Amino acid sequence: MNFKSQETEQKLRGAYYTPPKIAEFLARWVMGINPQNILEPSCGDGVFFTALESVSKKAQRNRRGTLEGIDIDSKACDKLYRRIKSGDYPRLNARVQCRDFLSYCLINFNSEKCFDAVIGNPPFIRYQYVGQDAQVLTERIFKLNFLPFTKHTNAWVPFLIQGLQMLRPGGRLAMVIPSEIMHVLHAKPVRDFVLRLCSRVHVVHVEDLFSAGVLQGIVLLLCEKRLKHESGPTVIGFPEVKLAQLDNGVGKKLVETTRLKDSSLLGRKWMEGLLSDTEFAVYKAASETQSVLKFVDIADVDVGIVTGANKFFLVPDEVVSRFALHKFAGPMFGRSDHVRGVIFSRADFAGNRKDGLPTNFLQFPSASPHRLPPKVREYIKSGEDQGLHKRYKCRIREPWYCVPSVWVSEISMLKRAHATPRLILNHAGAYTTDTAYRIRMRPSYVGREKDFVGGFINSLTALSAELEGRHYGGGVIELVPSEIERLVIPLTRAGGQRVQSLDVAFRQGRRVADILCEQDAHVLREVGLSREEITTLHNAWLRLMRRRLRAV
Numbered sequence: 001m002n003f004k005s006q007e008t009e010q011k012l013r014g015a016y017y018t019p020p021k022i023a024e025f026l027a028r029w030v031m032g033i034n035p036q037n038i039l040e041p042s043c044g045d046g047v048f049f050t051a052l053e054s055v056s057k058k059a060q061r062n063r064r065g066t067l068e069g070i071d072i073d074s075k076a077c078d079k080l081y082r083r084i085k086s087g088d089y090p091r092l093n094a095r096v097q098c099r100d101f102l103s104y105c106l107i108n109f110n111s112e113k114c115f116d117a118v119i120g121n122p123p124f125i126r127y128q129y130v131g132q133d134a135q136v137l138t139e140r141i142f143k144l145n146f147l148p149f150t151k152h153t154n155a156w157v158p159f160l161i162q163g164l165q166m167l168r169p170g171g172r173l174a175m176v177i178p179s180e181i182m183h184v185l186h187a188k189p190v191r192d193f194v195l196r197l198c199s200r201v202h203v204v205h206v207e208d209l210f211s212a213g214v215l216q217g218i219v220l221l222l223c224e225k226r227l228k229h230e231s232g233p234t235v236i237g238f239p240e241v242k243l244a245q246l247d248n249g250v251g252k253k254l255v256e257t258t259r260l261k262d263s264s265l266l267g268r269k270w271m272e273g274l275l276s277d278t279e280f281a282v283y284k285a286a287s288e289t290q291s292v293l294k295f296v297d298i299a300d301v302d303v304g305i306v307t308g309a310n311k312f313f314l315v316p317d318e319v320v321s322r323f324a325l326h327k328f329a330g331p332m333f334g335r336s337d338h339v340r341g342v343i344f345s346r347a348d349f350a351g352n353r354k355d356g357l358p359t360n361f362l363q364f365p366s367a368s369p370h371r372l373p374p375k376v377r378e379y380i381k382s383g384e385d386q387g388l389h390k391r392y393k394c395r396i397r398e399p400w401y402c403v404p405s406v407w408v409s410e411i412s413m414l415k416r417a418h419a420t421p422r423l424i425l426n427h428a429g430a431y432t433t434d435t436a437y438r439i440r441m442r443p444s445y446v447g448r449e450k451d452f453v454g455g456f457i458n459s460l461t462a463l464s465a466e467l468e469g470r471h472y473g474g475g476v477i478e479l480v481p482s483e484i485e486r487l488v489i490p491l492t493r494a495g496g497q498r499v500q501s502l503d504v505a506f507r508q509g510r511r512v513a514d515i516l517c518e519q520d521a522h523v524l525r526e527v528g529l530s531r532e533e534i535t536t537l538h539n540a541w542l543r544l545m546r547r548r549l550r551a552v
Contacts, residue, residue: 017044018121018176022206022220023051025246026119026174029222029255031055033172035116036065041101041159042120043069046080049089052119056091065116069096070104102137105162109144114168121176122159127151147193152186154178160190160221164197169227179205179217182270183470185482191270195234195263200224202255203270205240205547217471217550222255235260238273271467274547279540282533283467286460287488291527296485298452299411299439303481304334304432305361307403308393312383314358314433323379325362332361332431336414339424341503342453344412349428361431366402406431409438410449413484416476419512419545420462421469423453425499437481448491454502455495458523459516459538464488466544475549494526513542 027048030038040048052067067089071077077098084094097104127135128151141158142149145165156177163173181187182203194201204220226234239258245251266272272280286292295301307313320329331349333339338352338359352359369377380401383389389400397404412424414436423439432438441449455461464487469479479487498519505515520534529537 018047019243020047020051021243021246022176023047023121024054025251026176026220026222027051027055028252030117030119030172030174031059033116033170035171037115038065038067038117038119039115039163039166040067040069040120041118041163042122043071043076043080043096044073044121045076046083048119048121049080049083049092049094053089053092065093067092067094068115069094070099070101071096072098072100074098100134100137102134102141102158102162105158105166106137106140106144108166114166114171116168116171118163118167118171118173119175120159120163122156122163124178125155127153127155130155145193147189150186152184154180157187157190161193164194164223164225167223167225169225169230171225173221173223173225175221176218177221179219180470180472181219181221185268185470185480188268194221194223195236197225198223198234199226199230199232200260201234201236201263202258203236203238203273204251204255205238206243206246207240207547208243208550217475217548234263236263236266236270236273237261238270267467269467271544274544275540279536282536283460283463283540286524286527286529286533286537287464289490289527289529291492292460292488292490294485295487295489297442298445298489298491299441301413301481301484302409302438302440304412304434304436304438305403305406306393306434308391309383309388310334310433310435311358312386312388313362313403315360315362316356316358317353317360318356319379320360322375324373324375325360325379328362328364328376329360330363330431331428332359332433333412333428334358334433334435336417339414341424341506342422342457342499343425343427343503344430345427349430361406361433363403363406364399364401366399369399407438409440411439411441411453413437413439416478418476418549420457420516420541421465421477421479422506423456425449425453437484445491448496450496450499451491451493452489452495454497454499455490455492455523457498457502457515458490458519459534459541460524460529461487461489462516463537463541463544466541466548471548477548490523490527492523492526494522498522513538516541 031052038052043049049067049069069080077096080096084096127138138153138158139149141161145161160175160177163175167173181191202222204222206220237258237260239255241251241254261273275283314332314334320326333344338357339348349359369380383401388394394400408426408429408431410426412426412432413421465477465479468483468486469477471477502519516538520538524534
């Protein structure tokens with residue numbers, strides 16, 4: 001877990017500035033409707049001012065309206081103000097206000113104030129990192145717009161919400177937005193809000209663009225607000241361009257020629273919009289095949305053991321020996337380097353111990369400390385000296401060192417994966433922390449654990465993980481229990497017959513794409529898919545996986 005005190009000042013401000021090519025691309029798009037009044041709600045030191053001036057100059061256009069910039073950073077505003085005064089923007093009637101955009105929105109919420117265009121790169125800050133005043137303002141904006149509020153939100157969300165609210169009907173909005181708008185669950189109300197207010201939306205993916213400072217994939221969101229009496233479903237497109245194409249007209253043409261889709265056909269997320277019509281049809285048909293089931297129909301998913309202080313409760317043999325903790329130590333695994341295949345055996349556990357990994361989970365009794373052996377009391381005292389007993393998960397239980405909900409599942413699944421998730425047969429009876437999920441077969445499928453684990457690795461399931469999951473820094477894929485439950489799994493005898501060879505393949509470090517192809521030939525062929533359908537599913541997964549990992 002990251003704490004506010006550990007983050008950089010730049011990350012806490014969410015100040016990641018926009019490459020000029022991106023700014024000018026967005027400026028050209030909003031200027032396509034010849035806007036008279038433009039709002040830049042997070043103007044910084046003026047990259048979008050410069051882009052709008054450049055576009056106006058190339059079009060030989062002298063603006064009669066205004067460009068209004070707002071930013072809370074006084075140094076950036078002073079710098080931009082000096083540039084305005086020195087005549088850097090002769091074609092723009094530009095002005096800047098140093099203030100909080102959210103408070104500006106609330107003051108003008110019921111006014112007639114609106115803009116022809118909104119452009120910018122809003123701050124990317126986790127809700128718990130913003131100040132208390134900003135948290136209150138954010139919640140009020142959600143409430144005033146009749147949107148459900150969650151503390152999982154991010155600072156960019158109210159900027160997008162209010163940017164659209166302050167846009168006139170028929171106006172255009174262009175923003176740099178984290179790619180999480182495509183896939184995180186808590187962004188669904190925002191996605192629905194965008195589609196409700198807009199008639200046309202483009203979510204532009206720039207293949208070779210990655211904000212390294214924020215470790216965050218981004219998209220360029222282009223919206224046209226619905227006219228007052230306009231009806232019909234919103235159409236949405238997902239063009240993909242390269243950074244070099246943005247300033248030579250190719251990017252504009254790709255956006256304009258991208259096939260738009262009826263947004264009502266998309267599911268809870270926008271990820272299905274990345275599939276071609278053929279891929280979508282094959283995926284839907286395969287998901288409804290008789291031998292293909294939803295994960296939730298086969299098994300239950302529970303979080304792993306929540307310790308509140310993993311480094312204290314998960315320790316190597318050396319710590320067990322030093323404090324005589326043998327009586328309280330049980331086998332465990334919790335990271336990808338702890339388990340190399342799809343089976344975790346006693347031999348794997350022994351190998352991890354030999355490598356000095358933290359393979360022991362400490363389960364202390366609820367007895368008072370004075371009833372425990374001296375060495376154990378010393379170890380517990382060492383945790384208190386570190387202040388562990390004051391951490392939230394520890395302080396809400398009594399005693400703090402007694403971890404609740406400790407049980408072992410026959411199958412586990414790590415929360416995060418690189419290429420694709422996998423299930424793990426827990427033959428060692430090992431505990432898992434909340435870095436993994438505990439999975440139990442439903443009564444009607446008990447005895448088919450191997451079929452489940454072996455059948456889980458295939459291109460159809462891998463593609464469903466890309467569509468249902470989410471990704472963050474570095475591109476790793478993560479799924480929460482409700483997303484796991486929606487995965488589609490071919491449950492066949494072929495899957496069970498493949499477990500041993502599958503385990504060997506992962507241990508040998510073979511390419512996951514090659515492993516999937518081999519699995520598909522057995523598992524997906526058994527459920528009745530043709531070679532052409534299998535190839536379509538595999539190529540769709542490969543493209544989305546590479547997109548997530550920013551692979552060329």
